[in-house]
Amino acid sequence: MRKLVIGMAMASTALASPALARDGQWYVELGGGPMLIEDVEFDVDNGTGEITADTQEGYDFGGVVGYDFGAFRLEAEASYREGDVDAISATVGLPRDVAPNQTGPGTFDAAGDVNVLSFMLNGLFDFGPDDGLQGFAGAGIGVARTDAQASIDRRYPQVVDDSDTGLAWQLLAGVRAPLSDSWDVGLRYRMFTAENVDLVDQIGRNLDGKFRSHSILGTLTYNFGGEPDLPPPPPVVQTPPPPVVTPPPVVTPPAPPPCNKGPYIVFFEWDQSDITPEAATILNNAVSAYANCGMASVMLAGHTDTSGSQRYNDGLAKRRNAEVTSYLAGRGIPSDRISSEAFGENQLRVPTADGVRELQNRRVEVNYGPNAGM
Template identity: 60%
Template sequence: MRKLAIGVALATTALTPAMARDGAWYAGVEGGPMLVEDTDFDVNGVNDDLTIDHDYGYNFDGIVGYDFGAFRIEAEVGYQRADADEVITGSQGIGGNLLAGSVNDVNGYTDALSFMLNGMLDFGDDDGIQGFVGGGAGVARVKQVATVANTFVDDSDTGFAWQAIAGVRAPLTTNIDVGLKYKFFNVPNVDLVSNLGDTYEGRYRSHSILGSLIFNFGAPEPVVAPPPPPPPAAAPPPPPPPPAAAPPACNEGPYLVFFDWDKSNIRPDAATVLDNAVAQYANCGSARVMLAGYTDTSGTAQYNIGLSERRNASVQSYLQSRGIPAARISSEAFGETDLRVPTADGVREPQNRRVRITYGPGAGY
């Protein structure tokens, strides 16, 4: 047993690191030598009236569990067996040839089949050698076979069992671990009956050193950090500023508004033209505004001069109401001269009943 423990311990020091086991399922097999403590039985109510001594035995387990990180939980099925070596009777002796205080050779064995649920606390580097401690509880069936002279026991009992565990484990590959584990196993109450009808009440205890081979599976894929981004390219020089926008050009006109026959009031269509003229004047700074009034040939020349002046006055009043200063506005009445559409005297031509508006230093009639 000592050689086995030293060999496994030396092997774990040369293992390569593996990925972390956290969040993985695992399954494994374990095996190794086992020592059964002397089994003391109360026979027919007499305390410690029979002791069975055992040779070294063996212990094999199978486990399946889940690793939460610092804590693991696992299910275990185990089998252990040791041959009986001798029987020592107490002060009362046993019926048959087993005298009080005698030591007798015995043929037989003791075995235990167990089903346990274990909890383990891990400590140490999860990617290297790691220690653990824990324990478990479950149920075990203990069978005792022993023949001495004409007295024999061939009986079994099933009851509660518990165990304490400590050990180390280390990665062999990415998914395989090896380990070395000590286990103390205890069945507190074992009740048997011999062929003579004697009742045997005792307990079963053993100590095992187990080598483990564990397979890990189902762990989440490790998160690989993305490569660092390439260094940013040098920023290009800023583009040159756009050229300054040229000031909007002044639309000097002319703008023409027309009137009904013998009228000087501003019609809706004329108001639209005047509103456009006012909007364009904003691009002309403080340019002068020149108004030229005209009529058709349907009236006398003197009357038409007055009508032209009234039409100029209506347009000037409209422009002033839209914010153009009166000081910037000048006007002249032309009457029936400078016809837009040449006609004979006395003709009511709509295109000749008009006021012509122009802007700017070069504006004129």
């Protein structure tokens, strides 16, 4: 059973691939599942003997409140775990009948349980995309109250009935995947350790030990501020320039065709800078219109929506400008006539709250004119 639990945890971490999680959001999570407790070994009176509690499988459940900083998450956790004691081995005598009578050393069937209530602070690193399977790993530290009750026979007094509170730590790993913009499901492995558990047995001897368990927890997470399911905005139709009418041959020469200065607006998929087929059609119109503008300067203004950090969005706006520059230069517009400025999420076409994906804000605007590139 123990090898199975550890193997499942290792398999869950192997599914991860590098990326990040739900940026800038609070979340709550509930989890529960089976637990395996390592045998608890107690030193008696600083090494005069040893008492070992042979434990069975148990259960582990709890909840967390966390905040997602991007690739790193911070959690406050409360959890409870419990498992039964089915045997006790001792190199010293155990309480029997009425204290101070004792058994001799040996192994005895036992009844009782060990339970731990803990409060932890966890730090987790995420690996993988927001919209797919995502892995994580981390650790936590806090305090735990460990309570042990066990007797070797119902006719005899309990070997131990005591509790202690002290330092605890844990290692965590797992995977999660989105069900919707707000809900995630996952699988979490936990190795929990309560250090220096100091108890007193029923005849007054000091017992010094350590509690350690391994758990596999199914989790359900709610993310506050998830993006709502909104219908996509209607596509923006760019009106082509009016056809040029050539006047009949008269004394006055025909007027030159007008320079359509724009703006020519192209839109992008979320977190992308690739030129879409719709954007290519609009840019082709811009290239055709440039022939009527002489050696006019070209100005590109790159924008993003409010999802993601300001720093990331500034870089994304620059990449979108670079893709449009490459497209125009490859179709005959001199690259030295093209200049660009990245505004990131600072000039929204459609005002939204922070963290909202909006197609009409993910754009590059192309303008022609004598001062457009200045």
